[in-house]
Amino acid sequence: MAAIVKTPSTGKIPQEANNNDGLLLSPEALLSGDDRTMFSPTLIGQVQEQFNLSLPNDPDGGLTVRPLKVGDYDRGYLPLLSQLTSVGSISKAQFVERFNVMANTRPQAYYVVVIEEKKTEQVVGSATLVLEWKFIHEAGARGRVEDVVVSDEMRGRQLGKVLNQHLVALATHFGVYKLSLECKDKLIGFYEQFGFVKDAGNNFMVKRFDKPEDQLAKL
């Protein structure tokens, strides 16, 4: 099922990525090792302030919302994703390689937002905003919500809500003309609370390539 949110303006290129050769990295992106973040953490603070976002049910400040870090490989990030779908076996080297691909897109296209529980040092929630930079809509940007998941033991504590609020805030900040997602029927009500609606007249279609026979199917 596809759902959609429309925002009024066209895409704004993120400042830290607004260069011609794609090589100018933000200070955060230059951090080495496990502390390297996928995008600038100041962006999270900026949208939290701009859209008055906070974490409910967290009086002790035990949770933090931040960009994905390389070190989240060791903080349960992939086991968390495996509560959503198949992840398979990924070494840290493979993880870092893919992280770098995503972090180095210019203009920045991947915004993986996570929630960390400080006392356990585990990632307990994650959601991804992907920006597609377009010619259409006056060289605008379209946003996609991907891979929303909250760990089993933390569900029902508004963390899914907080993650989606952050993604919608980031998408608004970037001025996307449209933000969309795919979800099961049972989650339509969950996403409606953030302004998503079923896009009447449009259908979500998919061609799968997971099985060998799919690859030989009708071209």
Ligand SMILES: CC(C)(COP(=O)(O)OP(=O)(O)OC[C@H]1O[C@@H](n2cnc3c(N)ncnc32)[C@H](O)[C@@H]1OP(=O)(O)O)[C@@H](O)C(=O)NCCC(=O)NCCS
């Ligand atoms: C879907 C998921 C992310 C929700 O996270 P969560 O942290 O448990 O949800 P929240 O506590 O933030 O819920 C926020 C609100 O949405 C409501 N809600 C939760 N699931 C809902 C549903 N299926 N339909 C309607 N409302 C729902 C809650 O009741 C809550 O309402 P309230 O603000 O009035 O209390 C979580 O259940 C999950 O990770 N599921 C497995 C992975 C998955 O299916 N991801 C979605 C892929 S599209």
